[in-house]
Amino acid sequence: MKKQTITIGWLYPELMSIYGDRGNVICLQKRCELRDINVKVLLVGLQTTEKELASCDLLLMGGAQDSQQTIVSKDLVKKKKTLSSLIESGVPGVYICGAFQFLGKYYKEADGTIIDGLGIFDLYTENPGNNFPRLIGNMAFDASGLLGIEKAMVGFENHGGRTYLGMGVSPLGRVIKGFGNNGEDGTEGSVYKNSIGTYSHGPILPKNPEIADWLIQKALEKKYKQSIALSPLDDTISQKAKQAILQRILK
Amino acid sequence: MNTLLIFLGKLVMNISRLLGKGSGSTWPGHIALSVNPYFISELSKKNPHLKIILIAGTNGKTTTSKMIATVLEKNGKSVMQNKSGANLLNGVASSFVESANLFGKITKDAAVFEIDENTLPLVLEQTKPTVVIALNLFRDQLDRYGELDSIAKKWKKAFSFLSENTTLVLNADDPQVAFLGEKLHAKTVYFGLEEKGETASHLQHASDSIYCPNCHNRLEYKKIYYSHLGVWSCTFCKLKRPQITLVNTMYPLPGSYNKYNTLAAVLAVKQLGIPENLVQDAIATVTPAFGRQEKITINGKTVQIFLAKNPASFNQTIKTIADMHAKHVLFILNDRIPDGRDVSWIWDIDIEKFLPQFSSIFIAGDRVYDMELRVWYAGRNKDVYSFESLSDCFWNALENLPEKETLYILPTYSAMLDVRKVITGKKIL
Numbered sequence: 001m002k003k004q005t006i007t008i009g010w011l012y013p014e015l016m017s018i019y020g021d022r023g024n025v026i027c028l029q030k031r032c033e034l035r036d037i038n039v040k041v042l043l044v045g046l047q048t049t050e051k052e053l054a055s056c057d058l059l060l061m062g063g064a065q066d067s068q069q070t071i072v073s074k075d076l077v078k079k080k081k082t083l084s085s086l087i088e089s090g091v092p093g094v095y096i097c098g099a100f101q102f103l104g105k106y107y108k109e110a111d112g113t114i115i116d117g118l119g120i121f122d123l124y125t126e127n128p129g130n131n132f133p134r135l136i137g138n139m140a141f142d143a144s145g146l147l148g149i150e151k152a153m154v155g156f157e158n159h160g161g162r163t164y165l166g167m168g169v170s171p172l173g174r175v176i177k178g179f180g181n182n183g184e185d186g187t188e189g190s191v192y193k194n195s196i197g198t199y200s201h202g203p204i205l206p207k208n209p210e211i212a213d214w215l216i217q218k219a220l221e222k223k224y225k226q227s228i229a230l231s232p233l234d235d236t237i238s239q240k241a242k243q244a245i246l247q248r249i250l251k
Numbered sequence: 252m253n254t255l256l257i258f259l260g261k262l263v264m265n266i267s268r269l270l271g272k273g274s275g276s277t278w279p280g281h282i283a284l285s286v287n288p289y290f291i292s293e294l295s296k297k298n299p300h301l302k303i304i305l306i307a308g309t310n311g312k313t314t315t316s317k318m319i320a321t322v323l324e325k326n327g328k329s330v331m332q333n334k335s336g337a338n339l340l341n342g343v344a345s346s347f348v349e350s351a352n353l354f355g356k357i358t359k360d361a362a363v364f365e366i367d368e369n370t371l372p373l374v375l376e377q378t379k380p381t382v383v384i385a386l387n388l389f390r391d392q393l394d395r396y397g398e399l400d401s402i403a404k405k406w407k408k409a410f411s412f413l414s415e416n417t418t419l420v421l422n423a424d425d426p427q428v429a430f431l432g433e434k435l436h437a438k439t440v441y442f443g444l445e446e447k448g449e450t451a452s453h454l455q456h457a458s459d460s461i462y463c464p465n466c467h468n469r470l471e472y473k474k475i476y477y478s479h480l481g482v483w484s485c486t487f488c489k490l491k492r493p494q495i496t497l498v499n500t501m502y503p504l505p506g507s508y509n510k511y512n513t514l515a516a517v518l519a520v521k522q523l524g525i526p527e528n529l530v531q532d533a534i535a536t537v538t539p540a541f542g543r544q545e546k547i548t549i550n551g552k553t554v555q556i557f558l559a560k561n562p563a564s565f566n567q568t569i570k571t572i573a574d575m576h577a578k579h580v581l582f583i584l585n586d587r588i589p590d591g592r593d594v595s596w597i598w599d600i601d602i603e604k605f606l607p608q609f610s611s612i613f614i615a616g617d618r619v620y621d622m623e624l625r626v627w628y629a630g631r632n633k634d635v636y637s638f639e640s641l642s643d644c645f646w647n648a649l650e651n652l653p654e655k656e657t658l659y660i661l662p663t664y665s666a667m668l669d670v671r672k673v674i675t676g677k678k679i680l
Contacts, residue, residue: 023598156593241620
């Protein structure tokens, strides 16, 4: 059988990668290589064409500082059509923190200014202002909305915005410890088609290989139009890392 | 009232020393400031002869402070300093408590203070410094400091109130720091490297400020020294790396990062009127600050500690020890408040190309398995030894170390204090 290949589109690695999000790329790459799946990583930036973007089988996008987020939002408007059709067609992806907010309908700043989002996910975000603390800390959540099982995932969140989900998306899971989308309704992240939005960096994939493998599987199934069963890998160290932080925060 | 505060503070200082507690460098100042929020401001006004030098920046504060203090002392000046790590307002106030007599008078010639990024604007409100150094701005502890841009904005505002009696010493190679020197009353001088650099294609992943601080377009780099430090310009608004005031000196410590520290220190002491040749003689005698390339001999073997606390510092450190042909390393990753509680940053470090040259890798710390996972994903799984107990880890690593080899220890901040305690049996802060 010919070797399988997937192209990972890493959106704005220079601009939107402030929380160690590169770890997600390293993780996906390694987990594919260990299974003899070829990986190409396309660095999607301001100069990337829509055609190149459309060739991606899996997408990743992280968070950023405010000024850099402004640069990205201008460029994303140009790529919106392509990105939107990829997501709608079921190309899997993970969108973290600022990227998660971008995909929603809008971001309302503390002074009432509304910044339009891409409107792909049915959700919106509000920043309540400096009198409300940022939501920061280690977090645990189940990814029941994604995997159908209540298994604990771990990450670290750091966001000022509070995100509220509409009817068109389901949560990624329930918060076990931490704040999640808004610190009120107990939801964390969201799932739409095969795309995941989340506040969990840490980065999310190395310590939660279940989610990494779900993304790889969906990417291969979509590309090769067949059901795929990935061979298991030795995840002893990531399980130890996860258990160590769970034991500490669930005490 | 300050008399009472100084008296009380000195009492607390002595008691905590007697008890061997490490809190003597912050508590006296904490008490003084909670009773009199203007304590620092009043004492500095009372001592107009005291030349105050403030050192800020993500990396290199402690080493630069030590260099400045060394040069001043070698040239017959008496110096007061805050303790390394005690770089918030309470640490500065404690230093005043320690050096002042009961009437608030200080006989020292100069005060050399390293200042935390968020605290710098507060200290500038309360003092009239002779020199302020901004070394660099790298991503560090986002959970505590917030984003780089917001720190740069706060600094820019604080600098705009400085008078022409203050000289700002700025890193020309760091775009965001260099930009702080625009449109000020204060005098500005710049340091930067003039040597072979990498081409722009070698930009490290953990490069923070590669967009123009003025117009937000992508900067062009003629040369890159490391991270986002280099010879930069903006082709859109024409902002560019400023003219360098000081490009060369002698360098007492290895590593590019120490070249920057040395340039900043030399430029600072020149502002205080110390002649060039005397500066050079004194700078040559500088030895590492504790935990920063500090060598310790134990059981006839050598260990050397290289603080590695954020992506820029880790990248520079691992490159420096690789150049020193390191074979045995110990990584210690903690996630306490002084380290930053978020350990995501280890995925921004470039370790892949260095790991193959190490014949053994020991790992410990609060987040030992996170670090082990990072190393595993970097493709290394042989001769990696992780321990939940730092003490077990250290003694095993030492046992494993062949005679005449050096164990290179790369700890985060609190891990550096911990491992020094394991090695020396004493607590230092």
